[in-house]
Amino acid sequence: MPTLRALECLVAVFDHGSVTGAAAALHLSQPALSHQLAQLEREVGTPLLERLPRGVRPTVAGRAVHADAVAALEAAGRVLTTGRTVAAGGAGVLRVACAETMTAGLLAPVLRAAAGATARTRVELTELTSADEIAARVADGAADVGVCPPPGRDGADAEVLGREPLVAVLPRRHPLAGAPGPVPVVALGEGPVVHYDPANGLAGWLDTLAATHGVRLDAVTRTRSATTAARLADAGLGVAVVPVTALPAGAPGVVRALAPAQDREVVALTRPGRDPVVAAFVAALRRRGVPVPAAVAAQLAP
Structure with a gap:
């Protein structure tokens, strides 16, 4: 040669x-x-x-x-x-695996800011519904950054970005839709619930929450997407429990906090020894945090 x-x-x-x-x-x-x-x-x-x-x-x-x-x-x-x-952190291809609920509310503003700062960093985005699958992609080198709830497996460094509430989305004609204040978890057993496909990590979480409070859930339908669950609830199929990042922008429907209040951590997963592009992206995520949209915050207020 x-x-x-x-x-x-x-x-x-x-x-x-x-x-x-x-x-x-x-x-x-x-x-x-x-x-x-x-x-x-x-x-x-x-x-x-x-x-x-x-x-x-x-x-x-x-x-x-x-x-x-x-x-x-x-x-x-x-x-x-x-x-x-x-x-120097000024260019590259960044592969991001993100929980699909977090793409619009959390990730999109950071991607928009990154694109404005430099057009030389290209982001390849993969949306998934399982935190364990996201963690596996990061650990195996198929993704540089994962954004998701804490996974149940090790293999990647996790940095907490913030906490996000999990809330109830009610059909507009639900008996509790006109009442202020949070929805008791036990009330989830009083009518149909929009549940999750087992492939979505929220399915196991919701089942555990119900079992802890002695609630039997009547799953009227199941979906892989929390955003879809919120839309189905707003359409009248039943109550959905969703993370706030999954709520449709501008039209969240009837949203109430749960009692007792429920939230979860949001983390950025990386492999040890972050390169400058990855480090800069995680820093931007950390600065962004996990904001609650104003339209949702107004409904969650006591």
Whole structure:
């Protein structure tokens, strides 16, 4: 495989028209440059330069490989530039695995700010419903950052970004919809409930909450998406319990806190030894925190 140094010598001879000029430009001795050229010609298997009494002239093969040699040197230069820019936190491809409930409310503003700061960082986003699956992707190297509730498995570093309430979304004609104040957890057993597919981590959480309070849930339907659960509740199918980040923007429906109050941590998962791009992204998430939309906060107020 030709070395970059040998290709650099060949291109310099083309640029300067002589071994002497090329050697001076590269700060090499003429024998050293001639050695690089001879080695390159041995690897190619044919002369690339014709030696003349005054200077050199490229052969047919030399002219043919010149463009590729220039392209290889330019690509090598981009490797250095890109690597140094990424090391400074200014570019790269960031692979993010996010709980689907957190994409719009938590992640989107950070992605928008990152895109405004530099267009050279591209984010590849994967939305999932299982915190354990997100943690597995981070631990296995398939994702650089995970944003989710705390997973049940180890293998990644977790940094707490904040806590988010889990709330009840009521059908508009539900008996409790017109009453202020929180919805007792035991009231979840008094009518149909929009439940979750077992693949969603909220399914197990909701079952545990109900069992702890001696409640038997009547699951009228199941969905993998908490945002869909909120919409189904607002459409009148039954009560849904959802994290606030899953509520549809601008139209949350009838939202009430639960009694006792329920919340959960939101964490950023990374592998040890964060590179600057990952570190900057997590710092932006930390600054953002887990805000509660104003329209929701107004309904949760006592």
